[in-house]
Amino acid sequence: MYSIGVDLGGTKILTGVLDEQGTLQHTLELPTMAADGPDAVIRRMRDTIDRMLDRVGRANVIGIGIGAPGPLNPHTGMVLGPPNLPGWDQIPLRDELHEVYGLPVYLENDANAAAVAEHRFGAGQGSLQMVYITVSTGIGGGVVIDGQVRQGAAGGFAEIGHMIVDPDGARCNCGNRGCLEAVASGTAIARMASEAFGRALTAEQVAELAMRGDNKAQQVLDTAFYYLGIGLVNIVNLYDPDLIVIGGGVARIGQPLFAALLQALGSNYFRRSYGMDVPIVPAQLGAKAGVIGAAALPWLAREQA
Numbered sequence: 648m649y650s651i652g653v654d655l656g657g658t659k660i661l662t663g664v665l666d667e668q669g670t671l672q673h674t675l676e677l678p679t680m681a682a683d684g685p686d687a688v689i690r691r692m693r694d695t696i697d698r699m700l701d702r703v704g705r706a707n708v709i710g711i712g713i714g715a716p717g718p719l720n721p722h723t724g725m726v727l728g729p730p731n732l733p734g735w736d737q738i739p740l741r742d743e744l745h746e747v748y749g750l751p752v753y754l755e756n757d758a759n760a761a762a763v764a765e766h767r768f769g770a771g772q773g774s775l776q777m778v779y780i781t782v783s784t785g786i787g788g789g790v791v792i793d794g795q796v797r798q799g800a801a802g803g804f805a806e807i808g809h810m811i812v813d814p815d816g817a818r819c820n821c822g823n824r825g826c827l828e829a830v831a832s833g834t835a836i837a838r839m840a841s842e843a844f845g846r847a848l849t850a851e852q853v854a855e856l857a858m859r860g861d862n863k864a865q866q867v868l869d870t871a872f873y874y875l876g877i878g879l880v881n882i883v884n885l886y887d888p889d890l891i892v893i894g895g896g897v898a899r900i901g902q903p904l905f906a907a908l909l910q911a912l913g914s915n916y917f918r919r920s921y922g923m924d925v926p927i928v929p930a931q932l933g934a935k936a937g938v939i940g941a942a943a944l945p946w947l948a949r950e951q952a
């Protein structure tokens with residue numbers, strides 16, 4: 648038997664078939680073309696789902712999981728108006744797809760889906776209290792406790808990227824000031840570097856410059872790492888995890904990032920009396936985590952039934 652997962656992003660739709668062992672098969676990627684609005688995007692999503700159903704046979708598919716950008720409500724299956732999907736205000740995506748296919752359909756926040764994947768098949772296997780953080784153009788998070796990804800009352804659990812770490816800091820896309828995402832994401836690194844260098848630089852270029860010993864680039868990274876460290880200390884004090892998994896493009900900076908974060912956690916005075924260090928490890932599934940986690944949702948639901 649198989650499940651189908653769809654990772655719906657602002658720039659691309661990645662759809663795949665997953666078997667019960669977590670092996671991803673027959674992936675297919677299409678551009679989202681988000682500017683065309685929800686109807687056109689859902690049509691393209693359905694194209695990819697149809698192709699997967701043709702390949703493995705509809706009778707062999709137990710369900711469909713969708714990972715989509717927040718805000719969304721996994722309880723009602725509604726997409727609530729993500730900034731990178733224009734026009735998606737109150738779209739009942741889960742019910743629309745269920746009506747078309749007659750299969751169980753599950754909707755989950757994309758970072759939560761990636762957290763599910765890392766917990767089940769990647770760096771978080773065996774963890775009882777795992778926090779997953781993705782640091783890329785934005786910052787997202789998911790918390791998996793006793794094998795279940797937490798969703799919260801409205802579906803907004805562990806929106807780590809919108810934890811305020813500097814009340815006077817840069818304005819976030821969400822409207823608040825000094826969210827972690829606004830001061831420590833890849834986008835924030837690029838913005839701070841452009842200000843420091845007077846020309847446009849990507850986060851990747853900043854990391855390269857820093858590696859070659861450029862002081863200005865290093866300062867930009869240090870600022871981002873400083874805020875990530877504050878975020879991580881707050882996360883540890885709130886969720887008391889046994890493992891923190893970090894994914895996303897910025898995590899590819901690797902050792903310098905992880906060293907800075909370990910140092911920040913080490914200087915968390917409050918935790919000292921607990922005498923237990925929290926390991927921080929890189930995610931293992933890379934850019935496929937979202938589609939794998941989305942496709943894992945029908946399997947999880949089946950186990951819990």
Ligand SMILES: [Zn+2]
Nearest residue numbers: 809819821826
């Ligand atoms: Zn925010």
